[in-house]
Amino acid sequence: MPARARLRSMRRSTLAGLMAATLLTGCAASRTTERRHATQPAYGSYLRGLLLERASNYPAALNAYDAALAHDHESPLLYVREGATYLKLGDAAHALRAFNKALELDPQHPDALRWLATVHLAQGHLPEAVAAYERLLALAPEDPFLLSTLADLYVLQDQLPKAVALYQQLIRDSGPTSQLHFNLGMLYGRMGQYREALYELSRAYELSPNTLEIRVALGLTEELSGDYAQAAAHYEGAIQLDPFNPRLYHHAARAYLGAGRLQDAALRYQAVLDLTPHDLEAIMGLTRAWVAQQRFDEALQLLGRKLTELNEPAELYVALGLVYREAKQAQEAMRAFERATERRPDYAQAQFYLGAQLDQLNRRDEARLRLRRTIELDDRHADAMNYLGYLDVEDGLDLPEAKRLIERALELDPDNGAYVDSLGWAYFKMGDVIRAIPLLERAAALDDTDPVVFDHLGEAYLSQRDIEKARASWTRAMAMDPTQTAIQEKLKRLPPAPQTERAHGRAEDPTPAELPAATR
Numbered sequence: 201m202p203a204r205a206r207l208r209s210m211r212r213s214t215l216a217g218l219m220a221a222t223l224l225t226g227c228a229a230s231r232t233t234e235r236r237h238a239t240q241p242a243y244g245s246y247l248r249g250l251l252l253e254r255a256s257n258y259p260a261a262l263n264a265y266d267a268a269l270a271h272d273h274e275s276p277l278l279y280v281r282e283g284a285t286y287l288k289l290g291d292a293a294h295a296l297r298a299f300n301k302a303l304e305l306d307p308q309h310p311d312a313l314r315w316l317a318t319v320h321l322a323q324g325h326l327p328e329a330v331a332a333y334e335r336l337l338a339l340a341p342e343d344p345f346l347l348s349t350l351a352d353l354y355v356l357q358d359q360l361p362k363a364v365a366l367y368q369q370l371i372r373d374s375g376p377t378s379q380l381h382f383n384l385g386m387l388y389g390r391m392g393q394y395r396e397a398l399y400e401l402s403r404a405y406e407l408s409p410n411t412l413e414i415r416v417a418l419g420l421t422e423e424l425s426g427d428y429a430q431a432a433a434h435y436e437g438a439i440q441l442d443p444f445n446p447r448l449y450h451h452a453a454r455a456y457l458g459a460g461r462l463q464d465a466a467l468r469y470q471a472v473l474d475l476t477p478h479d480l481e482a483i484m485g486l487t488r489a490w491v492a493q494q495r496f497d498e499a500l501q502l503l504g505r506k507l508t509e510l511n512e513p514a515e516l517y518v519a520l521g522l523v524y525r526e527a528k529q530a531q532e533a534m535r536a537f538e539r540a541t542e543r544r545p546d547y548a549q550a551q552f553y554l555g556a557q558l559d560q561l562n563r564r565d566e567a568r569l570r571l572r573r574t575i576e577l578d579d580r581h582a583d584a585m586n587y588l589g590y591l592d593v594e595d596g597l598d599l600p601e602a603k604r605l606i607e608r609a610l611e612l613d614p615d616n617g618a619y620v621d622s623l624g625w626a627y628f629k630m631g632d633v634i635r636a637i638p639l640l641e642r643a644a645a646l647d648d649t650d651p652v653v654f655d656h657l658g659e660a661y662l663s664q665r666d667i668e669k670a671r672a673s674w675t676r677a678m679a680m681d682p683t684q685t686a687i688q689e690k691l692k693r694l695p696p697a698p699q700t701e702r703a704h705g706r707a708e709d710p711t712p713a714e715l716p717a718a719t720r
Contacts, residue, residue, distance in 0.1 A: 246268040249268060314332075363387055364388070378404045428456070428457075450481065517540035555588075572588065582619070588605055590625070593622065654680070655673070675691065
């Protein structure tokens with residue numbers, strides 16, 4: 201019972217009854233039951249402390265509570281009031297000592313536990329706050345405030361399954377609400393359990409169909425689950441609820457890009473620019489959609505206008521360089537990237553693109569300088585580490601250092617097929633084919649659309665005299681890019697594939713089990 205309610209109860213009671221109440225208990229046999237030997241001085245000091253505390257005279261209130269404790273040093277409530285007063289004076293350390301003393305006397309004292317949890321939470325001591333709320337919940341297992349508060353703390357601790365269990369209990373005990381299903385759906389989404397997330401968010405939508413955040417959450421979850429078309433539909437529903445929100449058009453455009461609906465994506469990015477003409481993200485998004493449709497002239501015109509309107513931001517020069525690169529205008533691409541680095545010398549991504557473009561123009565020494573500069577500016581730029589390491593591997597320059605660069609990239613992105621291929625190729629160039637082949641095979645599994653990976657794998661197999669696996673890998677590479685004349689020549693130099701003799705001396709097509717694994 202709060203102190204104010206207790207005080208009203210005391211005023212309605214006789215003095216003798218008050219002195220026998222829990223507030224003034226002192227029986228050594230049981231600290232949680234009414235003690236029979238409380239004294240009138242302790243009670244009087246307690247009342248005086250309450251009045252002073254309510255009058256905001258906290259130092260005097262503390263003196264009064266100390267006086268009460270001198271007569272009754274085994275009252276948990278007196279320590280709770282003392283601790284609360286210390287908190288009002290900003291002394292959390294003394295407050296914690298007081299609350300812990302109350303809990304020594306009564307380990308299940310709810311007020312002491314609540315104050316203790318509040319102080320620990322305010323100080324950012326999450327484990328201690330969680331422990332206090334768990335003890336409170338054990339006393340009142342159906343208390344919705346405790347359930348929701350503890351669920352939120354579990355989320356802060358990243359103990360998501362525990363938070364899920366509490367939200368499920370809240371729904372069972374308190375009944376379904378849109379907010380509870382929404383919170384539970386968001387938790388499932390954070391755990392990567394998208395089917396469960398969509399179910400809970402759909403329940404939230406059924407209960408509250410005009411809530412913007414639910415439609416957006418459904419769209420984001422559908423995106424994460426890979427259903428871009430359904431995500432776009434949810435974003436369109438959100439746009440109906442808030443048609444002047446540019447963020448919603450961004451979401452829809454991104455989903456349309458994922459679904460391959462490039463024209464719809466472009467229309468949504470244009471809608472953003474109608475609302476916020478200087479939105480860099482929308483400018484670059486529209487550029488990306490147009491480049492994917494090979495509408496290079498429109499993309500270049502857009503960027504030209506926006507560079508003038510926005511005082512030539514470096515980001516738009518990078519976008520311009522990417523358009524020129526895709527349009528096979530290598531010199532113009534390089535000049536755009538150079539301009540980006542001039543506008544912002546500390547722009548790591550611009551330095552990286554310039555380095556890559558210089559490499560494409562066979563200016564590798566200059567490319568290396570730009571890639572090293574990228575890493576200086578951003579020591580977590582994995583692409584630059586891998587690119588620089590791969591260049592050195594290709595040119596046979598300081599292979600151990602090149603391998604270390606690639607390994608640093610892999611530490612940042614362990615499942616990147618291109619990085620795994622670079623490391624395998626480094627081992628191959630260092631003469632360690634036994635280590636190289638498993639890495640190159642893993643790279644081919646991670647990135648089965650890159651002909652370079654299969655070219656490297658073919659070289660590794662050939663070095664082990666595994667002709668048929670080499671043939672299969674190079675054939676796979678040629679299927680991806682038939683213009684690779686170097687791989688065509690490698691295939692021509694291989695001995696003819698063996699024929700399988702059948703009945704009557706006739707060679708028949710091999711069965712699937714006889715085909716190399718890479719060609720099935």
